[in-house]
Amino acid sequence: MSRATVSRVMNGRDSVDADLAERVKAAAQELDYRPSSVARSLSLGRTQTVAVMIPELDNPMFQRVLQGFTDACAPKGYRVLVANTGDDPEVEVATAVEARNRCDALLMVAPRASDEVLQELLPQLQPAVVLGRQPSSRIDVSSLAIDYAAGAEAAVDHLVELGHRELIYVAGPELSSSNRERIVGLERARQRHRGITVTQIAGGAHLDDGRRVAAEVAASSASAVFAYNDLMAFGLLAGLAEHGVRVPEDKSVVGFDDIDLAGYANPPLTTLAVPHTALGARAWERLDALLAKREDPQTEPYQPELVIRASSGPAH
Amino acid sequence: MSRATVSRVMNGRDSVDADLAERVKAAAQELDYRPSSVARSLSLGRTQTVAVMIPELDNPMFQRVLQGFTDACAPKGYRVLVANTGDDPEVEVATAVEARNRCDALLMVAPRASDEVLQELLPQLQPAVVLGRQPSSRIDVSSLAIDYAAGAEAAVDHLVELGHRELIYVAGPELSSSNRERIVGLERARQRHRGITVTQIAGGAHLDDGRRVAAEVAASSASAVFAYNDLMAFGLLAGLAEHGVRVPEDKSVVGFDDIDLAGYANPPLTTLAVPHTALGARAWERLDALLAKREDPQTEPYQPELVIRASSGPAH
């Protein structure tokens, strides 16, 4: 009953005599012995753990990504190490490196870090998948890119079709690359629709940011508002109601993300759906393929989908 | 420049000649060498990682716990390993053991497992903290218990004060201990307030569960509804609106949890606030104390706090 034998039994190798295996199991039970997964990891050279780097764990979208990812990993025996980085790009980088160092692979969700930093960093972080952001094409890394620009365009198209000519964009965090992409889409749409205006006002990403700008929006002559995300749209709806502005009769509101509660807003929120849970699951598939060397890095684009509900209506 | 020296430098020991230390750092930089955290863990006997076991990662409350916990760990250099167990108590147990095995400590959030199983399991899982559930008093484990029963009582008291006599409780998941506790509180309140009725109907835990029971609630003669959680209350509000029931004029609605969006519901939701983020952070403090052997296991009770908003009003 050597250590090797024990190891074989614990790993379910069938090359051990049934009797002996029984005895080993009994002994293990008796002493409630459990193999040290750390030693195992060292010996095997893999930890069966994958790191997820997330900028804001308090954001429902990221939570859904995490959920999709975690649930996809589990059946393959992989666990997830979460790293919440906060807004600071410096911290983000350091954390990513450290977390990756403990794991076999890395999922980076919509980093704040600049393209330059990413370019330098990602090669040594692989296998890795970047989600929610299109890294500069010169970086050879897998990514699941969400076409936020197209989403923003679709929002404007929708509102213009309804007859709106004067729009407001309640912007997201300055550092957020996804906010910049939305702005690119907005600009494209503005060029296509001659004569419309899109006024940008500083928003944020949270409920209270939305509520905070409600007064400004209410006072404006714009007939439609496009918010960086659903959370702000929610805040906006509440704030507008307080200011006596009716939605969609007086102003239309469009959000982004399609959080679970979007359909339960009052009125139900028109928004651009992004399949965050599915993206999380897909991210694992890609990472798994990378780990198994079944596949090379590649980028995979996703289109947000316009979901029309009652918060957007014809302009008067 | 032996391995020992490198080790000392990498760990910031000051017992190394400045020049040599410089050289080591330069070399490390050059070869972009990073100490293997796995080997380090094996040698040190600790992983600087703590496991969190969560039954439903898609539940906003648990996400907030996770966030509070993760953010509290990080400054101490600890990372979090998440394990999403789903509803199956069997899976839960296996997962808890496995996850704990990779880490230095464990946070179990509202386990489904029976008291008996927990009693047998927890001793070998320590250091551990149980959150959101009061383990049988015979188990010597730290816990942060939420007094759901008291919360439910407070909800009923509030509604009775408003003049309601006929109430409905839209129940949570059968397996959930917190649902059972709410029911205990409901019963206590019913005994105190002679003549009131509390009818229970099967609900669930999600938005659509709330919406699903709206018809039944609308048709009932009850003038007030208490929902297992805010998510269901949200669904209920939407469903009731569809059925032409006005809240709070026709029926009052009370939720549980005080999710971020509760105040943004239409009408804003009266609910019982539970400080999930703070609880997550507190859980880390307890675990940290346990790890440092500064403290013995103990249980710490939390009272949900009634937050009165517009969804509850006088009975007519």
Add this chain to the structure above:
DNA sequence: CTGTTAGCGCCTTCAC
């Protein structure tokens, strides 16, 4: 089929 040996990469006495 089973035991022996070496090594995964680091940290920590212990001598120098």
Add this chain to the structure above:
DNA sequence: GTGAAGGCGCTAACAG
């Protein structure tokens, strides 16, 4: 202040 040696617990290759 620095290097040498042993050990953390496990798995894989190699004999027997």
